[in-house]
Each structure stands twice: as C-alpha cells, then as structure tokens.
Amino acid sequence: MSTRLVAPPVATARRKEFEDPKARAAYVKKFLPTDDADDPSTPRTRSRSRPVRTFIKIGFYKLILWVLYSFVSLYLRARYVYNFILNRWFSVLYYHHKTPELIQKDVKQLDRLPQHVSVILEFEKEGGVEQLIDHVAEISCWCASAGIPTLSVYEQTGTLKKYISTSHRITTQRLHSYFGKKRPTLRILAPHLPPHTGGDTEGIPDGESPDLEVIFISSEDGRESIVDLTKTLCEMAIRGKMTKEDVTVECIEAGLESLTIPEPDLLILFSPSVKLLGYPPWQIRLTEIFHLPDNDAVGYQVFLRALYNYAKCEMRFGR
Amino acid sequence: MVLFSPPNRMAKPTAAGGSDRSFTTRAHPSACCFCHGWKPAVCTTKPHRNNGRTQPRFRSTGKGNYSHSRWLNLVTITKYKPHTAPQILEICYKAGVKVVTIYAFSIENFKRSKYEVDALMDIAKIKLSQLSQHGDLLDRYGAKIRILGHRSLVNQEVLDAIDRATELTKHNNKAILNVCFPYTSRDEITSAIQSIVALATPPRQHGQHLETLAEESPETADTVHGASPRSRSESPASNTTSASTVVSGPPHTVSGQLREHVDFAGVLHRDILDLEDISEQTVTEHLFTADNPPLDLLIRTSGVERLSDFMLWQAHQDTDIEFVDCMWPEFDVWHFLPILLGWGLKRKRFLREVKLEEERKHNRNNNWMKGWETEEYTNTKKAL
Numbered sequence: 136m137s138t139r140l141v142a143p144p145v146a147t148a149r150r151k152e153f154e155d156p157k158a159r160a161a162y163v164k165k166f167l168p169t170d171d172a173d174d175p176s177t178p179r180t181r182s183r184s185r186p187v188r189t190f191i192k193i194g195f196y197k198l199i200l201w202v203l204y205s206f207v208s209l210y211l212r213a214r215y216v217y218n219f220i221l222n223r224w225f226s227v228l229y230y231h232h233k234t235p236e237l238i239q240k241d242v243k244q245l246d247r248l249p250q251h252v253s254v255i256l257e258f259e260k261e262g263g264v265e266q267l268i269d270h271v272a273e274i275s276c277w278c279a280s281a282g283i284p285t286l287s288v289y290e291q292t293g294t295l296k297k298y299i300s301t302s303h304r305i306t307t308q309r310l311h312s313y314f315g316k317k318r319p320t321l322r323i324l325a326p327h328l329p330p331h332t333g334g335d336t337e338g339i340p341d342g343e344s345p346d347l348e349v350i351f352i353s354s355e356d357g358r359e360s361i362v363d364l365t366k367t368l369c370e371m372a373i374r375g376k377m378t379k380e381d382v383t384v385e386c387i388e389a390g391l392e393s394l395t396i397p398e399p400d401l402l403i404l405f406s407p408s409v410k411l412l413g414y415p416p417w418q419i420r421l422t423e424i425f426h427l428p429d430n431d432a433v434g435y436q437v438f439l440r441a442l443y444n445y446a447k448c449e450m451r452f453g454r
Numbered sequence: 455m456v457l458f459s460p461p462n463r464m465a466k467p468t469a470a471g472g473s474d475r476s477f478t479t480r481a482h483p484s485a486c487c488f489c490h491g492w493k494p495a496v497c498t499t500k501p502h503r504n505n506g507r508t509q510p511r512f513r514s515t516g517k518g519n520y521s522h523s524r525w526l527n528l529v530t531i532t533k534y535k536p537h538t539a540p541q542i543l544e545i546c547y548k549a550g551v552k553v554v555t556i557y558a559f560s561i562e563n564f565k566r567s568k569y570e571v572d573a574l575m576d577i578a579k580i581k582l583s584q585l586s587q588h589g590d591l592l593d594r595y596g597a598k599i600r601i602l603g604h605r606s607l608v609n610q611e612v613l614d615a616i617d618r619a620t621e622l623t624k625h626n627n628k629a630i631l632n633v634c635f636p637y638t639s640r641d642e643i644t645s646a647i648q649s650i651v652a653l654a655t656p657p658r659q660h661g662q663h664l665e666t667l668a669e670e671s672p673e674t675a676d677t678v679h680g681a682s683p684r685s686r687s688e689s690p691a692s693n694t695t696s697a698s699t700v701v702s703g704p705p706h707t708v709s710g711q712l713r714e715h716v717d718f719a720g721v722l723h724r725d726i727l728d729l730e731d732i733s734e735q736t737v738t739e740h741l742f743t744a745d746n747p748p749l750d751l752l753i754r755t756s757g758v759e760r761l762s763d764f765m766l767w768q769a770h771q772d773t774d775i776e777f778v779d780c781m782w783p784e785f786d787v788w789h790f791l792p793i794l795l796g797w798g799l800k801r802k803r804f805l806r807e808v809k810l811e812e813e814r815k816h817n818r819n820n821n822w823m824k825g826w827e828t829e830e831y832t833n834t835k836k837a838l
Contacts, residue, residue, distance in 0.1 A: 207795040357770065358734045365647050365737065366729050369654035379652045384644050408800075409775035416766040420640060424759045424775070444759075 218429035225436040231277065233313050238280035241439055245446040249400035251285040252278060252441075253422070255412060256405070256433070258294050267295060268302045270433045271349070272309040277438050279310060279319045279347045286349050287396050291412050293353030296325045303333045306349070319346030326356050326395050354413035356395040361417060364390045391417050401425065403441045405433045540591050542790055547595035547629055549794065553746045554597075555632035557764050561604060561641055575608070578635065579615040596628030602742035603637040604645075630746065637742075639766035646740035654726040741767060749773045751797050753790075755782050774800065 231238050242248065256270055271288055278286045288295060295302065303323045310318040322345045324330045332345065364387060371377045398418045404410075404426035411419070425441040539556065546554050558578065564571060585592060585599065592599060601616045608616070616635075723740070726732060738744065749768040754761070757779035761769065769775060776793050778785065 203791075203795055204799060207792055208799060210792065211796060211799070358737070358767070361643065361647075362732060362734055362737060365650055366732050368647060369651050369726070369729055369732065372651045372655045379648050379655070382644060382648045382651055384640050387640075387644055387647065409777070410772065411770040411775070413771050416770040417640065417643065419761060419770065420763045420766060421760055424761070424777075 215429045218427070222427060222430050222434075222436065225440065226434055229436050229439055231280075231435050233276075235276075235280035235313055238277060239282075242281045242442060245442060245448055247446050248281065248283060248442065249423075249445055250283065251287065251397060251399045251401075252283050253287040253289060253396075253399035253402045253414075254405070255289045255402070255414060256295075257412075258290060258292055264294060264298060268298060268305050271295065271302055272306040273433070273435075274438065275306050275321070275347060275349055276309050276313045277435060279321075280313065281442065284344070284346070284348060285397075286347065287352055287399060288349060289352050289412075289414050291354045293355060295351045296328065296353060299323050299325060299328065299331045299351065300333070302349075302351075303331050307333065321345060321347050321349065323349045323351065325351040326360075350396050352396055352415065357413050357415040360391060360394045360415070361387075364394065387417070391415075398422065401441060401445045403438060405430065405437060407431055541786065543591060543597075543631065544595075545787060545790060545794070547591075547597060551629070553630045553632065553743075555602075555634060555743070555765070557634045557637065559603075559635045559637070560763065561607065561636045561638045562763070563636065564607065575612050579612050582615045582619040582633075585619065592623050592626065592631060596626040597631050598623040598626040598629075599631045599633065602632050602634045602642070604641055607636050632743065632746070634764070638763040639761075640763060642742055643737070643767055646737050649723070649740050650726065650732060650736060653723060654729065654732070738767070743768055751776065751793070753778060753793060755780055755785050 229241065254274055256267060258264075258267055267290065274288070275286060303321065306323075307318070307321055310321065320332075322330055322332045367390070368377070368382055368386075372379065395415055396418060398420065399422050402414070402419065402422045402424045404424065406426060407429050409424060409426050423445055425444050427437055427440065430437060543554055559574065563574070582599075584590070591597075599619050601620065605613065605616075726736075743749075743765075748771075749765060751774050752761075752765060752769045753776045754764075755778045757777070759777045761775075774797055778789055778793070780789060
C-alpha cells in the first residue's frame, strides 16, 4: 500500500522514455497546443475546416436577425394600422369646419397654451410651393383662432423665404374666409429680411404687435447662425473688445436671439418619426416636441392633439 | 451603473416673447426632490453612411415618481434595478454599437439642495470606480470611458475618481462610453466657441509670448508692441476684414510657429489664421464628441418629449429621436430591442433607397434620353 503511494508502477519501456529529457519533451509536445507560426501545416487544415463552420455560423446569426426583424416589422405594421385608424377617427371627430368658434371651443378647456408654436414642414416635389404655402395659411388660421400669437415655420431648404409676400397674401385670404371681415392682423418675418405686413399694421399704433406673427426659418438659421456668431465673437476678440472669458451662455443666447428666433414652447412635427432636419439647435433645448407616430399629413387633429399634449390634458372622444 | 437625472422639470420661460429668459428651477415640491427614475434617452449615433457602425446614446433623467420623499429616494436609487445601464450597454456593445453616451448629471442639477447634490456625487464616485474595474463590462468589450462635461464644477474627490476611471480604461479602443457629467449642450457649444475664440485671438493677448520675444529680439518685439496698440485704436474705424488680417497676421509670423494643442479626445487644434476658415466642421471638432461618429439614435425615457439640453448640436439633423414612456430603471431589453431593431429596419430601407437612386443616376448618365422615368421613380420612392 505504502509503496504504491510513493512510487506508482511504471512500465519499463515508459520509464526509459521519461528518463531521457529529449524523449520527455517529445512526449509532452503531443499534448501541448500547437503554435500556428511554428507549424505551417496547421493553418492549412484550419482554413479548410473553417469556411463551413463560419458559413453556418453566419447563416444562423442572419436567420436570427431575420426572425427578429420580421417580428419588429410585424409589430410596426400593426402599429401603423392602429394609428392610421385612430388618426382617421380623430380627424373625423375634430374638424374645424373653417369656423374659429369651433377651434376656440376645442381649446377652451386647456389650462395653458403655448405662446410660441413652431412647425416643421417639408417641401415635396409633387405639391410644390403652392402646397407649402397652403399649409402655412391653414396653420396660421388655426393659431389665430386658438389665440397663439407667434408661429414659426421651419422649412429646410428655405423655399418659403422667397415667397413672403405671396404667403402673406394667401394667408390673409384664408384668414378672411375663416373670420370674415374682422380678420386678425398678420405679419410675416424672416431672419435677415425686412418684415412684411402688407398694409395690415396701418390701424395699429407703433410698437404694438399684430395678432399673429409668422416667422419663416430654414436650415441656415441653425448651425450657420451659430458659426456666424462665432466669427463675430472672434473678430471682437481680435480687436480686443472682449476676451475668451466673456463668451458665456447668456452672451450667445442674446446674440442668437437677435439673429434668429426666440425659443419655441411647442414644436409640432407632421412626419411619422422624430427627425429634426436641421432645426436650429440652440433654441430647442426645452421645447416640447410633438409628433404622431405613423402620421404623414398636415391636419387639424395633429395640431389640436399637440396642444392637448402640451397642456397635459386628456382628450375625450367626441365633444 | 447608476445614472441620475438632470432636473426633469426645468422651468420653462412662461412668456415666449418675454424679455426675461432667466432659467430658474421652479420650486415644485414633488418635482424637485431627488428625482431619479433615471430616464435614459438612449440614443444611437449614426456612423458615416458607408460603414455600418452605430452609436447609441443614452440619457437618464429623473422624474418625481420615484421620489416623493427624498429619504425613500436615496434607497430607491441604489436598490432599484441597479443593472439597467450595464444591461443596455451590453446589448449595445454586442450589437456592434461603437459609442454610447449617457446623460448622467446636468449642470442644472446643481440647483438642487446641497444634500442631494452631494449624495449624487458620492454615488457617481462609487459607480465610476465599479464600472472601470478590471475585467468588468467595459474591459470585456474593450470600451473606454470618457466623462464629458464642465470639470470645474465638480469637487476634487470626484475629479480624482473620474481621472482614475479614465486612466484605467484608456487602453481600450474598440468602443467608447461617454458619461455626461455635469453637462448641458449649451455649455458644450459655449465652450467650443470659447476655444475657437481663444485660437483665433493672436498670442499677443497672453502677454507671456511677448515677454519672451522681447528678451530674444528687441526689434521684432518693438514692432509687435507698436503694432498692437495701433491696430486697437484703429480697429473701430477700419473694416472688419482688414482688422482681422492686420492683427492676426503679424504676431503669428513674428512668433514663427502656430500654437497647437491636442485635446482629451486626441483631436489636434491649430491656430485659426483666417476667420473665413471657421465652419460648422470647426465647431463640431471643438465639441466634446469631436472624434465620435455622428449621432444615429437618441432615446429619451420618462415620457417627456423634449431634449432637455442634451446633444442639441449633434442630434438636430439626421438623428432619429425616440421618446419612450417609461422611467429609466424600468427601461429594459424589451423596450430597447424594438427601438434598436426598428432603427435597423429604417436604416436598411434608407440604404436601399440610396442604392436605387445611385443606380438610377448611373442609368440616366449612360443613356440620358431613356432615363426619364420620373413617374416610376417617384412611385418606388413612395413605396419605400
């Protein structure tokens, strides 16, 4: 018993192997992991066996991804149908019938109204400028009826800025059809361009703002305006009027507000998902962003639901 | 990792047209006390179009729901699902996302009581050291941690913890975890503009360079001394371009070399000689996220639909923004995966569209007479 513990019996042939260090190394080598760099034969065998394995592996992962994607797209489609029906339902229930009183009635129960609403409109090739201006006119009418004093319209390419006087004419016509003779006064502005009132402010004393102010902005009022401000600040610093320490958040805010628009309270998107498309970044810090998932049209119900959402008010179906 | 929230209800200026835009937190008892449903806006950042990397960013923000009493809240923070962030991070890194950004603490949060702020700082310290341990999540996925924010607002102890964490994970280079602490986007843009202004201003403003120059070569120094007061007195009258060229030109040539420095992200900044060189790209390069790929996806939890001063410059163009109606601790795989996959689907569709358009362009160039199938083109675009 004790002898066994001390020296286990080893076959005589083996014992010889273990006594010789070279033989021992050769024996052990069989059990060691082979080094690829040393042995040129191994990589070949590996590369022969690997493609199948990797192919199956990648195929398997792709299958899983495909399954996941199909589940997600099923879910998205179901959501689309649900939202589509819901949006239709809302647009039937809430329609303005071009009557400011109806809009006022819809808005009356809200605790708070945004003072500055912003919308993002997209230029579509089919509709062209006419459709864009038509949307602006409609939204301005809703704002005027709801009692929102400022509306800013963001359109990425800046097409609207070229048609200020046309937009003013069409919007006043639309306001006329909503309100009749006593229509609200309107002023259309765009940064770096003279304001257009179309004779609306004749009756109003100086300094008093018109009932509705519409501001057209585009992507150049976003990053570019910040870059312009940077250049101005650099110039001032070079002239020695200010130092690096004078550049503060307040300083930039003041500069940007004079260059572009003030911070909006509510931003309404008419697109199915939230993409800001280059909307001025500095100004949207605390802006409520509203969009309806899977909605693709500019409609009164979107506007109204945005206002309800802003006031944190629940919408009851029907009136 | 614990993430806490920037104030959820930052007071909004009430009157839009009002001149007073000061930014004060409304003393709302329930909203103010230690809000920590950390709600992340997980966002993913978009890679350049041709390489398929993605980069989500999260942000966490709190809401009063988890915190009606601050005592209870302290418990909640530490106990309520402490694994949210690691779990989400793991999914991101496994899915091949390169950069994840988490909004942990807003500069506005300093307006809370000192007690709360101190507690938050302590937690940050602990979590940072835990996160950056060897062999933990970040090491496993080769991610380095970066703290973005206004360093001077944090006390020394926390700064040490931050530095230690950054140092420990410095060697990892497969992915990045950005933690915004204490951060606001406006502050970020402001500091970017500040550093641009500093680079555009000639070194004579710093004094030191002038003294050394004066010792070495009095003649050139004299001209510099002579030039600077003159240009200053002249500048109001002279027009802008001449002022900038006159003033910025000579000092640089005299000193003979441009100032250069490499920021923490490894981006090289040089002196700006011509103000016209300043572009959007320059500002982007001076932001904290200079070397990160563009932002792809931003997820904002807690059911509030605003950005709350997070990644404004980075997220206002092509970024997909998702608002999720749940608190950060509740935010789990089942909330996150559909968003990530939905984003992937959209991306696939977008790439297909781009490819189609390129093919069409190619066809049109080849035989421009036959290539005017505008109707078909718009139809396919609609279908997509």
